[in-house]
Amino acid sequence: MATIKAAILGFGTVGQGIYHILNEKREELKNKLGIELEVAKILVTDASRERVPGTAHLMTTSMDDVLAEPGMQVVFEAIVNEEPAYSYLKRAVEHKCHVITANKVMFAKRGLELQALAKVNGVFVGYEATTAGGVPVIKTMKNILLVNDVSRIQGILNGTSNYILTKMRAEGCTFEEALKEAQSLGYAEADPYNDISGQDAFKKLMILSALAFDEQPDWADVEVIGIDSISPAQVQEANDKGLRYRHVAEVERLDNGNIVAKVGPQLVDKEHPLYPVDDVNNAVALETNYIGTLTLIGPGAGMYPTASVMVEDYAEIIGKRAGFVVTI
Ligand SMILES: NC(=O)c1ccc[n+]([C@@H]2O[C@H](COP(=O)([O-])OP(=O)(O)OC[C@H]3O[C@@H](n4cnc5c(N)ncnc54)[C@H](OP(=O)(O)O)[C@@H]3O)[C@@H](O)[C@H]2O)c1
Secondary structure (H helix, E strand, O other), rough: EEEEEEEOOOOOHHHHHHHHHHHEEEEHHHHHHHEEEEEEEEEEOOOOOOOOOOOOHHHHHOHHHHHOOOEEEEEEOOOOOHHHHHHHHHHHHHHEEEEEOOOOOHHHHHHHHHHHHHHOOOOOOHHHHOOOOOOHHHHHHHOOOOOOOOOEEEOOHHHHHHHHHHHHHHOOHHHHHHHHHHOOOOOOOOOOOHHOOOOHHHHHHHHHHHHHHOOOOOHHOOOOOOOOOOOHHHHHHHOOOOOEEEEEEEEEEEEOOOEEEEEEEEOOOOOOOOOEEEEEEEEEEEEEOOOOOOEEEEEEEOOHHHHHHHHHHHHHHHHOOOOOOOOO
């Protein structure tokens, strides 16, 4: 059986999730793909700490070490922030490795660049995990875009914000009470700034914009408003009128070709595709010329939804890659 070597960059929540899924699904993936995947390196900042029993010998802090591994062909990236993630993936692509990332901060800014570089080097970039977690929005959009034009995207792209707005409406909580509960359930980070300020949703929206329109609006022109100023009284008043607050990230191409985007709370009525999307769910409504409006709804994030779509990206790459080079 042929073997492909892979590296995991970043071994926190998502990185460990990838490792567990690859182990749990080892036989199944082998049978389905006809190829065995071996995790040969794991890159972290502190290689002395063994996070998962049996992985100490795989740990490294050096990208040189990762790329020096003979037969390295796939790099999963689950580090935080733009750098050194981008530089590592650039090197991996130049080394003819396929790369699969969950890093939305890096990909929102450098994704188009990385994909152009990957094209030149004949490798693939998987980035389903960057946006809307377990909702297969990237692969669905890629398919749709083969025939349709997407004119507008509206999304609930941050599960924490959506959870807070749902709690405020359903239980009459204040923003602070709902946030505390989201944190105690592990939905919100200890520092929830990126979630509630709209910055997290903004990064995901820019990734969708690049995919749908091949470009992004100038980031400085995009108004990004969070949900922290919404009061329980406003939520109640909206509810009484049959309306719901949703934190909507939206981007559209105008008739003059300009791309415009905004992120912020919006009141939606029963007819709106995002009206029924509650709790930590994410959703993306795509307006297209032939299909009409298509709405995808599902779990936004977490270790396994995120890691599993990265492994799906890997399987898709293997499937697509006729004449994939394998070491035996
Ligand atoms: N958690 C989710 O549900 C989720 C969902 C979608 C996307 N994402 C994205 O996935 C990525 C990883 O998220 P996470 O929740 O798994 O983060 P995490 O638990 O904080 O893990 C981050 C990992 O990256 C490593 N790391 C950080 N800086 C590094 C550097 N300069 N060089 C090498 N390794 C470095 C850390 O190493 P040490 O262990 O040595 O500190 C750690 O293992 C992020 O970009 C995040 O936005 C996460």
